[in-house]
Amino acid sequence: MINYFGDPVLSWGNQEAITKAIQKMEFVATIDAYMCNTVLLSDVVLPDATWLEQSQIKADWLYEAFIAYYAEVVKPMYDSRPIFWIIVELAKRLGLGKYFPWKDVEEVERNQLAGTPWSFEELKEKGFIVTDEAEYYKYKKWGSFNVPDGYGSSGKTVTGKYNFLNPVAQEKGVDPLPDYKEPNPDLLPDEKYPLCFRKLQGVLT
Numbered sequence: 723m724i725n726y727f728g729d730p731v732l733s734w735g736n737q738e739a740i741t742k743a744i745q746k747m748e749f750v751a752t753i754d755a756y757m758c759n760t761v762l763l764s765d766v767v768l769p770d771a772t773w774l775e776q777s778q779i780k781a782d783w784l785y786e787a788f789i790a791y792y793a794e795v796v797k798p799m800y801d802s803r804p805i806f807w808i809i810v811e812l813a814k815r816l817g818l819g820k821y822f823p824w825k826d827v828e829e830v831e832r833n834q835l836a837g838t839p840w841s842f843e844e845l846k847e848k849g850f851i852v853t854d855e856a857e858y859y860k861y862k863k864w865g866s867f868n869v870p871d872g873y874g875s876s877g878k879t880v881t882g883k884y885n886f887l888n889p890v891a892q893e894k895g896v897d898p899l900p901d902y903k904e905p906n907p908d909l910l911p912d913e914k915y916p917l918c919f920r921k922l923q924g925v926l927t
Contacts, residue, residue: 776804
């Protein structure tokens with residue numbers, strides 16, 4: 723496993739089981755700028771530079787979709803290296819260098835913007851470019867909750883609408899809207915743990 727800024731020991735469910743699974747792996751390498759839990763279980767640690775120590779272009783979204791330019795403020799310190807350098811050097815050692823032909827990070831960033839309406843010079847000058855302005859009820863224009871091709875998406879609904887009943891579950895003969903069921907008696911609230919968190923939500927598939 724090559725783990726990049728993930729820390730599955732912390733972020734995945736069941737820390738004990740994840741730790742045991744990682745310990746059983748033949749080889750684990752972690753690329754990170756911080757000493758996370760998974761680093762402690764890794765065979766090799768490749769220290770990534772922090773965001774102030776490397777240049778990057780990132781797509782992001784808050785209220786509006788945008789691409790942002792992160793400039794290198796200071797050179798990487800100590801033994802850290804930018805993620806671009808780490809990936810290229812790993813590729814070379816694995817005999818895959820031909821797929822990473824760029825000489826420096828600026829070539830990478832220009833390549834990232836290739837085929838888009840925006841240039842590297844424009845992005846570097848402005849710092850960020852809004853690629854899709856915030857707007858209510860966009861789905862009405864699209865005629866569906868499913869975003870058009872070219873948009874990033876975490877998934878699509880089968881019907882193109884918000885599904886309170888899970889159509890995939892219906893198709894498989896499973897309850898499409900599970901109701902709350904009392905948990906195992908050992909998991910019920912008590913004096914030591916009085917809070918029982920319950921949540922019911924529609925299913926987006």
